[in-house]
Amino acid sequence: MRIQTRNLGEVEATPESFLTLPDGLVGYEGEREFALVAPARYAPFQWLLSFSDPELALPVLEAKRAVPDYAPAWSNADRHALGAVESDALDVYLVANVDEARGGLTVNLRAPIVVHRATRLARQVVLSDGRYAIDHVVGGKHSETTQKAA
Amino acid sequence: MLVLGRRTGENIRIGDDIKVIVLEVRGGQIKLGIEAPLHVQVHREEIYERIQRQNRRAAAQAPADLEEAVRLLRTNEQS
Secondary structure, three states: OEEEEOEEEEEOOOHHHHHEEEOOEEEEEEOOOEEOOHHHHOOEEEEEEEOOOOEEEEEEEHHHHHHHOOOOOOOOOHHHHHOOOOOHHEEEEEEEEEEHHHEEEEEOOOOOOEEEEEOOEEEEEOOOOOOOOOOOOOOOOOOEEEEOOO | OOOOOOOOOEEEEOOOOEEEEEEEEEEEEEEEEEEEOOOOOOOHHHHHHHHHHHHHHHHHHHHHHHHHHEEEEEEHHOO
């Protein structure tokens, strides 16, 4: 299937890359069908692409690569939404932003995108733990994971 | 907007399955307990708005802006 995007042009996505987010993304609640693609040019970034909104293409990083010690506790509500699964059945991605004001690349630790690897059901989880920053700087000298709570 | 006055220990019901409990009122701050079904997401509004802004911003950035980040990440992983 070909997905039209403003940022990346036309992108070929295979069914294995498809994801369903029944609640959409925060701010894009109506968008449910996505593909998670990994164009070589942007590796290690991957892109979460909406099937229907060409403007909605989010660069994400695999959490275990970007922030190796990141291991949030999922709530019962989140487990339930994803099909009540064990943590090792889940892949976790972080929305990435280039933010010069913050000193480079940031990832959102507060609202990870969690994917049930087997069913391809996914959800943008909003963690209640305020220690997880929305704009955590990746690498560099500001890489502490516990930043001031919002 | 519906406006209701409640005291500590009193509740508000929203539909069949959402209950908001006033736990404590002190010094301009109110502590609420919320019982809702698992599928209903409950968040502080300002957190929700910040995440929404961050998502929008991530979608709006030009791929060219990511290229420097791509280069840095690859360099870090090689070292």
